[in-house]
Amino acid sequence: MNKLLFVLFTFIAFLLFPDNLFAASNRFITIVNPIRGDDFFQLEGAKPEDNFKNEWEEVKKRKLSATWLLRPDALIDKELVSLAKTLDRNQELGLFMEVTPAWTKLSGVEYRQGQNWHSAGSVFLTGYEVSERRKLIDGAFEKFKEVFGGYPKSVGAWWIDANSLSYMKEKYEIVANMDVADQYSTDNYQVWGQYFSTPFYPSKKNALMPASSIDQKIEIVTIQWANRDPFNSFGNGVLDSTYSVQANDYANKKFHSLNTEYFKKLITVYLNNPYSAFGHVTVGLENDFSWELFGEEYKKQLDVVLESQKNGASILTMSDFAHSYMSQFPKTSPPHIIFAKDPLGSNGYVLWYQNTKYRMGWFYNSSGSVIKDLRLFFDSHQELCLEKSCEQLNLATAETGSIDDVTYKNGWTIDEGRISDIKLRLIGTDLELTYTNQVGFKRSIKFLQNDISLDSQILPIPVWISRALDKPEKLINEIDEFGYQLIDSTAQIWKQVKNLFTFILFSLFAFYLPGAALLKKANIEKNHKFFLTIPVGICSFTLLAFTLGYLNFSWGIIMLPVISILFIGRDWILPKLTISKESLMAGILIIAGSLTWLATTVKNGLIFDYGMGFWGPHGHDAIWHIGLIEALKKGVPPENPAFSGDKLLNYHYFYDLLLAQASNFTGISSVDLYFRFFPILLSVTIGVIVYILAITWFKSKISALFAVFFIYFGGSFGWIITFLKDESIGGETAFWAQQGISTLINPPFAISLLIFLTGLFFFRQITEQKIQALSMVIPLVILWGSLIEFKAYAGILVLGTLVVVSIAEVFKRNIKFLIISIPIGLISFFVFYPNNSGSASLLVFSPFWLVHSMIDSPDRVGFYRLQLARMAGVESGNWFKFIASEGIGLMLFLAGNLGTRIIGLFAIRNIWPVNIYNLFIFVILILSILLPLSFTQKGASFNTIQFFYYFLIISAFLAASGMDRILKKFSIFGWILIAVLVLATIPTSLGTLMHYLPQRPPARISSLELEALNFLRSQPDGVVLSYFYDKKLRERFNEPIPLLAYESTMYLSALTGKSEYVADTVNLNILGIDYKGRLQVQKDIYSFKEPEMIKKFLKENNIKYIYLPRITNTAADETFGMRKIFENEEVILYSVI
Secondary structure (H helix, E strand, O other): OHHHHHHHHHHHHHHHOOOOHHHHHOEEEEEEEEEOOOOOOOOOOOOHHHHHHHHHHHHHHOOOOOEEEEOHHHHHOHHHHHHHOOOOOOOEEEEEOOOOHHHHHHHOOOOOOOOOOOOHHHHOHHHOOHHHHHHHHHHHHHHHHHHHOOOOOEEEOOOOOHHHHHHHHHHHOOOEEEEEOOEOOHHHOEEOOOOOOOOEOEEOOOOOOEOOOOOOEOOOEEEEEOOEOOOOOOOOOHHHHOOEOOHHHHOOOOOOOOOHHHHHHHHHHHHOOOOOOOEEEEEOOOOOOOHHHHHHHHHHHHHHHHHHHHOOOEEOOHHHHHHHHHHHOOOOOOOEEEEEEOOOOOOOEEEEEEOOOEEEEEEEEOOEEEEEEEEEOOOOOOOOOOOOOOOOOEHHHOOOOOEEOOOOOOOEEEEOOOEEEEEEEEEOOEEEEEEEEOOOOEEEEEEOOOEEEEOOEEEEHHHHHHHHHOOHHHOOOOHHHOOOOEOOHHHHHHHHHHHHHHHHHHHHHHHHHHHHHHOOOOOOOHHHHHHHHHHHHHHHHHHHHHHHHHOOOHHHHHHHHHHHHHHHOOOOOOOOOOOOHHHHHHHHHHHHHHHHHHOOOOOOOOEEOOEEEEOHHHHOHHHHHHHHHHHHOOOOOOEOOOOOOOEOOOOOOHHHHHHHHHHHHHOOOHHHHHHHHHHHHHHHHHHHHHHHHHHHHHOOHHHHHHHHHHHHHOOOOHHHHHHHHHOOOOOOOOOOOOOHHHHHHOHHHHHHHHHHHHHHHHHHHHHOOOOOOHHHHHHHHHHHHHHHHHOHHHHHHHHHHHHHHHHHHHHOOOOHHHHHHHHHHHHHHHHHHHHHOOHHHHEEEOOOHHHHHHHHOOOOOOOHHHHHHHHHHHHHOOHHHHHHHHHHHHHHHHHHHHHHHHHHHHHHHHHOOOOHHHHHHHHHHHHHHHHHHHEEEOOOHHHHHHHHHHHHHHHHHHHHHHHHHHHHHHHHHHHHHHHHHHHHHHHHHHHHHOOOOOOOOOEEEOHHHHHHHHHHHOOOOOEEEOOOOOHHHHHHOOOOEEHHHHOOOOHHHHHHOOOEOOOOHHHHHHOOOOOHHHHHHHHHHHOOOOHHHHHHHHHHOOEEEEEEEHHHOOOOOHHHOEEEEEEOOOEEEEEEO
């Protein structure tokens, strides 16, 4: 009866006072309390009914009306149902449409289990197919009717799709819906771009969009939970979305030190609004939040609501408000305007204007007068999950071509600097914002129904957006700004020469001497033995450094060369210089190959006029390794430099440890060791070891020369793919696998190649000896025992192969290789397990993922017809077609990656008949194919392709033997065929090399940033908070792009030696580290909004330095608990007080 009288009164009032009543007195508050049942209820020491009871007592005490949205699992909870039935008639019961197991069971639908219960694919109806949604809706509504005798008129959830809303409207006649106000990242989903925190009619095709006409609208009213602070909530972080009217947001001591006064300010912003036809706020508390923490604030909120009621505000349930809204606005949603000063007390202003055509958010802050949000509403655009299930909900990127400073970092700055005399006025149906800018010019911005007028220039919204997005001044550095010349080239070159001699001397002491001591009695040709000392010495040095590091006795490593000299005595291993035609050719080939490899790396890290340059993947991958090297210089086990305070796990870091020790002993920088000196050592030594192994394996110098050629220059047939597509030469990884030219881009692979092949040499020597010589066994155990921590993929292949070989020999009653394999396995376990105990969980069984992605991706082979054939075979049950398409895909994968090395098929007899060495080669070939074709890696699915690299290495040797056989068999024709094969091998390497030759690199660290980084390196150790990676920042630069904007890296750690709080999310993801919590803290701190909370965050996370690039347009001062210690044109450095 009361509801009927209210509606009747409203109708009469609007007849008598048609225009001004809504603006003057229509201020509405809706109390909504979501009630969750027992599913996933995690409030310690409480039951679901406890807070329901507490909330009801407070509402009843004040004689207020409220809507209570019961989640379907609450409908089967006797205590909750019993309590709900005690509510008085001024209360409304509705449904809270969060999906839980109890609801799916009730409705006969399978629950979609996600990472957590509130994952979008689990908790929202959009996570289910349309048919399943309707089953769920029917189950909930019928159960509600069974319990309470009728269907509810109001529903809510943080998101309900338009399809479901339409179904509930048509079948159950709901009138009100509640979704969540704009939030960008809370709970890992996005509801973004609707009417800002105000009610509207949703569209039939897209519940985010206000309906533009009667035909397009769903006849329900959507109100919003957690009305946001219009100034401070516009951001991409969790902290941003906690600036809202919710007690568990602003009064949460984890985030804020705000109180009821802040709540009153927000209530005033929304209710006392002279520019809109009405004001509305939703207030409430979920029953699974602590009453102890938030109960008192909730009571205070209700007191404010009661006071507002006394001052003329109407307290209506959801359905009552919806009826009122519909009666006042029977066609479409009215324009809504929010105009306010910053509720936190700064000098900032905000204006939100929205109608059914567009939404606009204008801000005045430290950047000046900026439109941060301007988007057209297209209610004809279909919602992302309208007709299909979605595991995620990312509505922020659903509409492109918008100004959205949060999503795209593309705000439209109208005036920089200070503005004054800010005024807003309504002119009929238009809205005019005026102010005076810093130079005294009076600015006028009018918001019309379809257009915007800026200083009397009226243009449609899309034109203004286009103009704002196409500003040429957004590009920071122009193409010809730099000369790309070395700075002080003479000094830099002299420094490199001096460091090279230092490095050679260090290598002799640290690698040659231990290797010579271990190989002293080995029965090996002397020239071969000299070069074999290097990889054996490297592994010995690194193993000892690792062991002593764990014993906190790192300096003991200096005893290694001393003991080695004593052991060698007078038996020095020195090469005999003999020059033959073959050795000369081998030397030329090794030098040419080494120079080609080195071209991909030596320029990196040098100082040019633009700063420090990085080519190719070095702008990310090299930075990661240099950061690890800096961390390992401090000790073993290392801290994860991209995730301060945590030990580095699930990563093979022996190569980085090797360089860290070299840097500590020589004083040579990590950058120079990584990009220049170790690459020189590796590239030359690998070529020599390949030659030595091929000579002993095939007993042919021609085969040895071709083996060296294929190792250095072997490439895929990817160049054919790119030539057919766009007439370019390249395509190194079109079939996925990295080829020879890129060996030094992946230094752990490069050194694993050296160690694996050296070990293979010793393994072959042992198989040919009747007596097991310790002089051969000990080097092999050291080499292959440490291999897994240099490169896990290589170690797994070798250990797996040794297991098969040892078992095969045991069946022959030969335990010789089992005895050798056991210490290799023990050392591998000793070095691998402490850091990688959870690494097995990183592999995921995904058969043929590499083949499928190669076929399906246009960036790879992109064989569309073969993809269709495979899919058609599966869908139609035509298994012949499916198997045929998979077989063709596999052949393409193998042949494409092998390139001309496929000629090795002619030499397959070299691993037949079966002996112990050939069995080893055969098994490792099979494993290096099966493993990458069967598994992917979490965080970077394609990483398992690295198993396949060793298949290509063995294939290079077989191809070399095949070439030799062709020459012996076909004579002149053979030479012609060889020439063709060589020419067909080179294009891939040439295409890749061209990416590293240009003077201009893709990425850089500017000279001014280097100045800041060098200063930070000189400061006491401490955790650095870097600015979070923002991919949209990259679009503001021409190449070379600053590393800050290039990719998520830990370049601060790499260049300063200090750990970062959170950085390089690419590698953190690969390592399986949950970094999102820290990333959010990082974003929250850089928001610089609440000094006390910032101080708390900094202290709790042990952050000592804050690195603030000026381009981010953020500002801080000493009120945030920090002092400025460095400043230049690009960077400000703060030290936490």
